[in-house]
Amino acid sequence: MLAMILKEFRQVRRDRRTLAMLIVMPVILLLVFGYAASFDVEEIPTVVVGPNAETVADLLPEVFTVERSDADAGREQAEEALVAGEAHVAFVTDDSQVVALIDGSELFMAQTAVQVVTAASDQVPGLSHEVLFNESLDTSAVLVPGLAGLIIVFVGTLVTSMSVVREREAGTFEQLAVMPFKPKDVFIGKIAPYFLIASIDIVIVLLIGTLLFDVPFNGSVLPLALGAVMFLFVALGAGILISSVSENQAQAIQLALMTVMPQIILSGIIFPLSSMAAGVRWIGYVLPLTYFNIVAKGVMVRGAGLGDLLAPLGLLILLGSVIFGLAVVRFARQLRPAGARVST
């Protein structure tokens, strides 16, 4: 038995990357996730509209951070601001009453807003609230769109991450390198099946979500499909990139998990980004799932259109270009023969 223990210790010691993961990663993960894991909502982006907008904005409790107050705007503009994700609460004022429109797609913010407004309505006559998009504040309505993204990450990144390294371990990658394929042929060939499978997965998840868990689908398919395709490219690109820098399948899985784990915790699917400590919140803003979650929730729950989602879609394209570009370059370099003279 001692011999076995000794052998394992020697092997673990030589696998520096695993050793680093075993020792350093738990500390990093605990620190990052510890600061991220918070349901406490301290800031709610808010707009105030109507004739008394200025006055009401000054009187609002601290949790409502007023992004804009517009005396000329009305309820329609307030709802548009919520649909576009500009704010998650809109106070609509008139001469006698104030209605707080609360975006039900942001569960924890909505719950906090309902509590604060309800408490305040005892002292402020004419103050009432309405929860929009997800009136009963169902958890599934908020989680399912993000879960669809999470599934893309799993299929796209985790599974794809093993594809190239598996070929290399089997010695067949060299075959591909010598065959008259262009790197892009091999690259597209590699990701095509996963692209299709992940696309089918998304459809299945969203169908189950809407049919079984009554998740609303208030928007149109186009912006969601666009977001999903962009996000798929990012996830698949990340998978191929990981695969091309890994020496073996175990390393590929470790690296893939290191990219998947933060996306679960820090993308805003579970914990609101605004509740996270500023030191870790920025990580969420560079994660692609954050933006897919915004797009999916925006389309499905709030009925947001293409015009409302240009920013997250643009950022998905940017992240996709960077990650996909890196993956293509790295992949092409590995496949490129060493430039020997070819006689004809």
Place this chain on the structure above:
Amino acid sequence: MTWGVESVSVAFGDHIALDDVTLSLEPGRIAVVVGGDGAGKTTLCRTVVGLEEVTTGEVSRPPRTCFQPESSGVWVDLTVIENLDFVARGYGLDPVHARSRIEELLDVTNLADARDRLGRQLSGGMQQRLGVAMAVLSEPELLVLDEPTTGLDPISRLELWSFINRSAREGRAVLVSTTYLDEAPRGDMILALDEGRVLASGSLDEAVRTMPGKLFESDRKMGALSWHRGRSWRVWSPNGELVPGASETVPDLADVVTVAALAGEQV
């Protein structure tokens, strides 16, 4: 038309994997690279097909160069026919021609009955035969096979060599690496490597003829320049002087390689 490597050196960091190696590859001829583990055989094969960067020297190869890596290059989760079909499509073969070529190769390699078996369900010999079949499928001008016979039983080795000879007869330049010295005479050209350096090269006759010194046979060990061979001892005389008590003998490739290694140590 000849291809190959000329004064090629390849280094991985501080390690020199190939040191000033020259090898000419000609249509219809088989070049065999022999050497032990770490001799540089695989690096040479990979260099010829363009998978390794050279530090110095020139590499040339025809546009249609096919390669069978050490691992056989077979996709183990594809069937025999799927492996061949993929390679045919990869090289853009005409589908009708590809189909007849695949059938021909399945017959020649005795894999016709295993056409629907997965790569992982094949024996080592069958995998290697399939690997070579995949490599010759597109009728390349240059065929590079990295240790195709390693680990195979004698019958499988014979079958594979018969197939390799057939490929050369069809006009292909063939480069085969092997750890088995007894396979070297099957080639028209021999290149013996040790730690990246050339120990001997040329045809078998040339290699024997150009061996420095003379070789003797004795029934006992006679100094540092003697080695066991079968039931007797070989004794190398670097300057060709007669060795008392030993009779001169005609060297074979194994002797030539051993002498080259001893000569290298003496330098």
